[in-house]
Amino acid sequence: MKSKLNLDPKVVSSARQHAANIAHDMQEFIDRHTTVSTERTIVRLLGVDGVDEVDNPLPNVLVDHLKESGALPTGAAYLIGNAIVQTGKTPQEIAEEVAAGKLDLTKLPTCPQAEAAEALKPSIKATFERIDAQKAKRKEYLETIGEGPEPYIYVIVATGNIYEDVIQAQAAARQGADIIAVIRTTAQSLLDYVPYGPTTEGFGGTYATQENFRIMRKALDEVGEEVGRYIRLCNYSSGMCMPEIAAMGALERLDVMLNDAIYGILFRDINMQRTLVDQYMSRVIIGYCGIIFNSGEDNYLTTDDAIEAAHTVTASQFINEQFAVLANIAEEQMGLGHAFEMDPNTEDGFLMELAQAQMAREIFPKARLKYMPPTKFMTGNIFKGHLQDALFNLATVWTHQSLLLTGMLTEAIHTPLMQDRYLAIENAKYIFNNCRHIGDEMEFKQDGICQKRAQEVLAKADALLAEVEKEGLFSTIEKGIFGGVKRPFDGGHGLEGVCTKGENYFNPFIELFKDHK
Amino acid sequence: MSICTTTATTQVDLTKVKPYGDALNDGKVQLAFTLPVPYGEEAEECAKQYAKKLGLNEPNVAYYCELTKGYTFFNVYGSAQATIDYTQIVVPKVEGEVLDRVECGEWIGENIGRDIVVVGASIESDAHTVGIDAIIQMKGFHGHFGLERFKNVVAYNMGSQVPCEALIAKAKEVNADAILVSQTVTQKDIHIMNLTKMAELMEAEGLRDKVILTCGGPRISHELAQELGYDAGFGPGKYAEHVMSFIMQEVQKRGWEKKVNIADR
Ligand code: B12
Numbered sequence: 001m002k003s004k005l006n007l008d009p010k011v012v013s014s015a016r017q018h019a020a021n022i023a024h025d026m027q028e029f030i031d032r033h034t035t036v037s038t039e040r041t042i043v044r045l046l047g048v049d050g051v052d053e054v055d056n057p058l059p060n061v062l063v064d065h066l067k068e069s070g071a072l073p074t075g076a077a078y079l080i081g082n083a084i085v086q087t088g089k090t091p092q093e094i095a096e097e098v099a100a101g102k103l104d105l106t107k108l109p110t111c112p113q114a115e116a117a118e119a120l121k122p123s124i125k126a127t128f129e130r131i132d133a134q135k136a137k138r139k140e141y142l143e144t145i146g147e148g149p150e151p152y153i154y155v156i157v158a159t160g161n162i163y164e165d166v167i168q169a170q171a172a173a174r175q176g177a178d179i180i181a182v183i184r185t186t187a188q189s190l191l192d193y194v195p196y197g198p199t200t201e202g203f204g205g206t207y208a209t210q211e212n213f214r215i216m217r218k219a220l221d222e223v224g225e226e227v228g229r230y231i232r233l234c235n236y237s238s239g240m241c242m243p244e245i246a247a248m249g250a251l252e253r254l255d256v257m258l259n260d261a262i263y264g265i266l267f268r269d270i271n272m273q274r275t276l277v278d279q280y281m282s283r284v285i286i287g288y289c290g291i292i293f294n295s296g297e298d299n300y301l302t303t304d305d306a307i308e309a310a311h312t313v314t315a316s317q318f319i320n321e322q323f324a325v326l327a328n329i330a331e332e333q334m335g336l337g338h339a340f341e342m343d344p345n346t347e348d349g350f351l352m353e354l355a356q357a358q359m360a361r362e363i364f365p366k367a368r369l370k371y372m373p374p375t376k377f378m379t380g381n382i383f384k385g386h387l388q389d390a391l392f393n394l395a396t397v398w399t400h401q402s403l404l405l406t407g408m409l410t411e412a413i414h415t416p417l418m419q420d421r422y423l424a425i426e427n428a429k430y431i432f433n434n435c436r437h438i439g440d441e442m443e444f445k446q447d448g449i450c451q452k453r454a455q456e457v458l459a460k461a462d463a464l465l466a467e468v469e470k471e472g473l474f475s476t477i478e479k480g481i482f483g484g485v486k487r488p489f490d491g492g493h494g495l496e497g498v499c500t501k502g503e504n505y506f507n508p509f510i511e512l513f514k515d516h517k
Numbered sequence: 518m519s520i521c522t523t524t525a526t527t528q529v530d531l532t533k534v535k536p537y538g539d540a541l542n543d544g545k546v547q548l549a550f551t552l553p554v555p556y557g558e559e560a561e562e563c564a565k566q567y568a569k570k571l572g573l574n575e576p577n578v579a580y581y582c583e584l585t586k587g588y589t590f591f592n593v594y595g596s597a598q599a600t601i602d603y604t605q606i607v608v609p610k611v612e613g614e615v616l617d618r619v620e621c622g623e624w625i626g627e628n629i630g631r632d633i634v635v636v637g638a639s640i641e642s643d644a645h646t647v648g649i650d651a652i653i654q655m656k657g658f659h660g661h662f663g664l665e666r667f668k669n670v671v672a673y674n675m676g677s678q679v680p681c682e683a684l685i686a687k688a689k690e691v692n693a694d695a696i697l698v699s700q701t702v703t704q705k706d707i708h709i710m711n712l713t714k715m716a717e718l719m720e721a722e723g724l725r726d727k728v729i730l731t732c733g734g735p736r737i738s739h740e741l742a743q744e745l746g747y748d749a750g751f752g753p754g755k756y757a758e759h760v761m762s763f764i765m766q767e768v769q770k771r772g773w774e775k776k777v778n779i780a781d782r
Contacts, residue, residue: 419550
């Protein structure tokens, strides 16, 4: 396809190569380490679920037990496999006995690694049967009731109460939404466990729990059948429990998950080693399950300036793409993020936004680009806000974005009311319909404002990636290049949950998830 | 022709103010809301009656539509009847004069004779830093430089999701004159809970009179801050110079010029 922005393909491939080198460099670090959350993910995938009598999730009880006995480097897979060999019990029974204080996994006789791995096979098989059934179900829905056209209309629900969320979500689907994202409650990202069961109390969002996923999945399947469109479900595979939530999403058929290699480091102050190791485990799961991941580059523009820092968004998209390649994620599942966040008082601001969006589309032609609406410059003036969203919707349809995070006129005030969502979807549909083919009709002037802007941003992204490659990703983040936020290598939340892999360590799931056949 | 008056409107009676549409005292108000009732003529009538109960005469349901089964959205105009006595309104405001950044620096040099030390954070569950950064970070916000750019001011920014205990410990460690708390998320009044916790801990630690306690955020007013036991509160449109003007004058009022250490205050 010819570049409408006259982008130099050599610069694009140079940037991509730098990003690939950066990701490879990180992968060596990742491969040498594991984390408590990665281990809990393995435990969950082996079929362990439930809580002990004081509501501690059993995966936490088990992994804490390993950590306290200094056995984290050996890993949960070997120790559970060994326990199966020695006791003949299932992983769930083993976890329950550990919780009851009846079993110490580190005090059992030990078998060879191959034997432990063999003992895990029935549990692994059961899990894959469940996940494969969910994949088949999605496929069946897409083949029978089908889906809405791109850009998919993505809206959030955030009442704090999963049952209220269901009402809001079904209403949104009837109004035309294609994707429902259940926003998580404030500060869940810093919890080092995933709460259990249905929940009805949250602040600015609803707890992500496996039961809540199940409740919402069922509600969306129902309303999807009613409206004759598959309705996708989105939640957050991010924060301290990033890979565990990916595993729960795999089991409960989530379709979209927010998942970014760097977001947690910058915006939640989660330790960088922890996040990078966790994102790998989460992404191999996401890749296998056909889930679209959404990266969080849009957030950089809330703490940094959208005009000055545009190239950091592009650079980060390249990095997120290359981490995804290493996890064997198909391009169609790469929901690379960006945003319409320039100061609305900027002359020709719309042209720069258009250039940025078109550039992202051209650089990542098959990606399911996730486009974030104006947020930072939304104010209590909802009437102007509705217009800001209209310009955003125009840029979206013009440049063939894939996921439209539908802008709400009340963005600066509260999480959406039912009527806000209706007005937002009406706004988007009006513009999409009236401008459906605008991008095919219009071209950019040779060397005009848009072309020049895009070329400049791309060149700066390439230069930045070259610098990051030289410097290494860790120290780039320490210097505050992304989002203007600095984070130390040994700082932030969750570092105590990271360790290097020991002798008998193995993670049976990585290879299985990476093999999509 | 005698129906022509010389002015468009008569004089406003400030003791009886009501909304203005295009004629004085027409009371014009517009409302948008949803009722949990099925779409239809009964829904329209329901909205009309509701508007009347809210005190709107001649309500006009300009638009209504179904949001989903059982929920109807309305856009209603009407003439409000209630009036307010504007002359009796009192809004508590932060006391003292507001100086600009350069003036603040000089004023502190002349009147306090030492650096003013402040510690700020977005506390507890709140992950929003842009507000507190706008006040503290060098680059500031909307052309207003932050406290790091002020002369004779030493500012520590602890970032977001900082537990109250950690913020207080830092204030003690650096002998802060003032604490700056930011709160952005207000859903289910979580900001009230967090701000109250902070004020109570300050009290419990015996620091309430020894450190100036301020807060800010998109839903914070000076009045709310005072109700919660803070010395001052700063909402939208308030910048570093506003909070520093208050703090430095308060330091002088309390006679802390020579009392660098919290223990001496
Ligand atoms: C940027 C942003 C984010 C960024 C924050 C990045 C960062 N590092 O700060 C990210 C993406 C991380 C984010 C996350 C969330 N956000 Co947010 N976010 C916003 C957004 C778009 C802008 C806020 C902002 O930066 N304003 C600019 C600053 C400068 O304004 P300000 O804070 O009012 O500060 C000024 C004054 O108030 C004052 N001030 C502020 N603090 C202080 C302190 C002192 C001492 C003084 C003197 C003055 C002062 O000075 C400043 C300059 O005038 C708003 C929407 C909007 N347009 O307002 C939503 C918004 C605030 N977020 C919201 C929510 C719900 C969340 C989440 C909870 C969502 C979720 N469930 O995950 C999470 C937060 C999780 C958590 N643990 O807190 C809601 C809050 C709803 C409510 N009323 O409670 C909003 C309104 C969006 C919405 N409609 O839902 N968010």
